[in-house]
Amino acid sequence: MSCLLWDTPESLQALLCELVSWDSRTLTEGERLFPCRLQKKLAGLDYFQQNPKHLTLHKADSERQFVTAFYQSFESKETVVLISHFDTVQTEEYGELESLAFYPEALTRALHKRKDTLPEEARLDLESGEYLFGRGTMDMKMGLALHMALIEKASAEQWPISLLLVTVPDEEVNSAGMRAAVKELVRLRSEYDLSYKLFLNSEPSFSQKPGEHNHYIYSGSIGKIMPAALFYGKETHVGEPLRGITANYIASFLTQLMEWSSLFKESDLGEETPLPVSLQQKDLKVQYSTQTPYRAAALYNVFMMKRSAAEVMDLFEQVAQEAAMMCNKSYRRLCQREQIEGVGEVKVLRYEALLSYAEKKSGLAFIDGIKREVQANKEWDDREKSLRIADQLMIHCQELAPAIVLLFAPPYYPAVNTSNDPLVIDSVQTVKETAKQFGVDISQIHYFNGICDLSYVQYSDHNNGWLAFERNTPVWGDTYSIPFSDMLQLQAPVLNLGPFGKDPHQLTERLHLDSALVYTPAMLESLITSMFNRLAKTG
CATH class of the missing domain: 3.40.630.10 (Zn peptidases)
Incomplete structure (x- = not known):
C-alpha cells in the first residue's frame, strides 16, 4: 500500500x-x-x-x-x-x-x-x-x-x-x-x-x-490586449442639439469599424485569432440630465499571436483615423443640411500626446494630482481609472475637442x-x-x-514594442505594471x-x-x- x-x-x-x-x-x-x-x-x-x-x-x-x-x-x-x-x-x-x-x-x-x-x-x-x-x-x-x-x-x-x-x-x-x-x-x-x-x-x-x-x-x-478610446465631443442642451456634438455619435463610427475587423486577425501555425469585439461602450455622465453626453468611452478586445503592443496601437490609430474621417464627412453633410457652422472636425490623438500637451499646459504636478484623485476612488478598477484619467485630462484641455483619444486599458497578456x-x-x-x-x-x-x-x-520583444503599452496606459506604474525586463530573463x-x-x-x-x-x-x-x-x- x-x-x-x-x-x-x-x-x-x-x-x-x-x-x-x-x-x-x-x-x-x-x-x-x-x-x-x-x-x-x-x-x-x-x-x-x-x-x-x-x-x-x-x-x-x-x-x-x-x-x-x-x-x-x-x-x-x-x-x-x-x-x-x-x-x-x-x-x-x-x-x-x-x-x-x-x-x-x-x-x-x-x-x-x-x-x-x-x-x-x-x-x-x-x-x-x-x-x-x-x-x-x-x-x-x-x-x-x-x-x-x-x-x-x-x-x-x-x-x-x-x-x-x-x-x-x-x-x-x-x-x-x-x-x-x-x-x-x-x-x-x-x-x-x-x-x-x-x-x-x-x-x-x-x-x-x-x-x-x-x-x-x-x-x-x-495574447490579449485592450485598446480603448475616450470620445470627447461638445456639450449642449438637448433643446439645442445642433450647438454641440455627442460623444455617442463619434463613438458609433469607431465601434462600427472595430467590431469584427479583419485588420486585427492574425494566423500562425495554421491557427487564427478570434476577431476583435467591443467589451464595453458607455457615456461617462454620472447621472441623467438634459445635457447631451459629450464624453464617452469604449473598450475593445484584441487577440494577438505575433504582433507587439506597438503594432496593435498603429493599427488601432489607422482604424480611428478612418472612423474620424467618416464621422467628419457625415457631420459636414449635417452642417450643410441644417446650414450651421458646426463645432469643428474630430481629431485623433494618442494618450501619450494628450499627456504631453497637458504637461506643457498645466505642469507635471497638476497631472500627478489628477492621477491621485482618480486612483483614490476605490470603486473604480484599472480599466475605469484608465478612462477617467484620460477624461480628466481632456476636461482641462477642451481646446483639443472634438477628439478621439486612443489608449490601452489593462490587462495585457503577451x-x-x-x-x-x-x-x-x-x-x-x-x-x-x-x-x-x-x-x-x-x-x-x-x-x-x-x-x-x-x-x-517567455516574453520576446526585440523592438521594444511594449513601450507603446507603457506610454499609452494611464495607470502604468501606479496601479498596473508588467515586469517586462524580468520576463525577458525567463526564456x-x-x-x-x-x-x-x-x-x-x-x-x-x-x-x-x-x-x-x-x-x-x-x-x-x-x-x-x-x-x-x-x-x-x-x-
Missing part, C-alpha cells in the same frame, strides 16, 4: 474537493485566505517538514499572496516550474444552488434532481456519471491538485530534477499574482542557481467547439509560443504516446485559447497540459473525472520523467 497522500484517483478527488471548498473568488476574503490554507496543507508533507524554507508565501499586491513550494534535487539544477492559479470567478449564476457551488459532490447530486433544466449536453454528461460539477473544478483547482501530487511524489521518490510549484491569485482579472511571481522566479533562480527548463501550466483542456470531447496539449498561449522548441516537440510526443495507453488521442494546439499566466514567462519553453472539462465560468462548469484523476496524472508524470531521462543521456 502506498504511503503517499495523493497518488490514487480517490485521494486526488478528495484533495480537489477540499481545494474547491475553500471559496477563493477573485477579490474576496476567500482569495486572501486561500494561500495560508494551502501552505498549511503542503506543510504536512515530509519534505516540507524537513525543508520548511522551501514552502513560502509571497506578496502579490497589498492584500493578496501567492505560494511557492520548491522540491530541490541535489542531483541536478534542471528545474520545471509548475504554474497554476487558485482564484475563481463568481457564482451568481448558480441561483438557489449557489451555496453548493464549492461542494462538487453535493452539487452534482443536487443537479440530478433538476437535470431537466440543464442544456442537453450538460444533462447527458451528468447522467453519464463521468463528470464532477462545481466552480473551480475545471478552472483550475484540479490543475493545482495535480501539481501538489507531483511535488509530493518527486520529493518522496527523490526525482533527479527540481520542481517549483507556483500558484497565484487574480488570474481571472488582472494576473497581479503572476506578474508579481515573475520577479520571485528570477530571484529564486539566482538564489539556488537553478536552470529553468520548462514552464508547465495545467489549465484545463478547452473544447474548440460545442459538443466535442477532444483532449489537447498546448505549446503556447494566445502571446507566447514555443512549438518549435526541441524539448516541446519531444514532450508533446511523449504525452501523446502515454495518452494512447488509455485509448485517448491528444491533439496539439499552438495557442491556448483560454488566456493564461504563461504569457508572463524556457512553455507547455500547458491539464484535465479535460467543459463550460468554464458557467453554471455547468464540470470536470471529466477519468481525465483528471487517471489520464492527466500519468501524462504529467511521463512528461517530467522523460525530461530527466533525456537530460541524463545528454548530461
